[in-house]
Amino acid sequence: MVRRTPKRLDYEKELRRQGVRITRQRSVILAILSETEDHPDALEIFRRASAEDPSISLSTVYRTMKLLGDMGAIHRHAFEGGPSRFEHAGGEHHDHLIDIETGDVIEFKSERIEQLQDEIAKALGYDIVHHRLELYGRKRRAG
Amino acid sequence: MVRRTPKRLDYEKELRRQGVRITRQRSVILAILSETEDHPDALEIFRRASAEDPSISLSTVYRTMKLLGDMGAIHRHAFEGGPSRFEHAGGEHHDHLIDIETGDVIEFKSERIEQLQDEIAKALGYDIVHHRLELYGRKRRAG
């Protein structure tokens, strides 16, 4: 059962409920985030937002990403050798496989790995607050 | 069977063999790296190097870390929310648990997780080139 991306208005309603002002700029950015399935960086979000409202500044994009991140509405991923990339939160937890040739990101999930991580941390006397698991790979050529 | 940290001269000999000039500065930095068991960042290495030779510049530390990284003599880790931290290569592969309160780094290894990662990548049609697994946690208070 696939969870569908929340719509723009769901985001806005939820943020308003938390006392966040919905400005024209934030609305545009939220729309972009809720409609995409990829993992754009701040500059890419800025480009897409600019197409819709040329007056939006890159600062505002950065500030909005920070705000949304702090509120838990989006996740920020600092993959190797590039700027942070974002995705809307709300789906299930997952990790990432990054295509080192194209930069494409594939999401995956392994209950078993999560479980092993917990066991390892426990054995070392720690509670995991969060983790980062990224696989960097190259598409296997058939043949 | 624990592999012992290679000594400074081992490093130097190996680098010389690969055609790298061993300067006074590099020698000092290599000594620091081969004698530490922690994961210092460039500034910390600079501080330790300065104590031994005040004329060493931070630029040289950065350049040397890049050089040694490219040669495979050290590993660079970009943990969350901080500068890159380094460790000498030469031990077995391992992953890291980072204490989010102290910044301490604990190394661990899980054959099983590595294996699961390979399986996941394979299932997605990829060959893993490298990966990053970091657990961020807090020491469990005995209660």
Added chain:
DNA sequence: GTCCAGTTGACAGCCAGTTGCAAAACAAAG
């Protein structure tokens, strides 16, 4: 010792991201 490509320190430049500030805009109250 001589020589010169490789290396250095100083410092400018770069990149992703943050911040200070005056002007503009949201939204609550009237």
Added chain:
DNA sequence: CTTTGTTTTGCAACTGGCTGTCAACTGGAC
């Protein structure tokens, strides 16, 4: 719809971590 007070914005300046430039210096082959 207007007023009001706080938030947010665009802009430009700034930051931190790191890389590039360049004249002076130096390791190490001869």
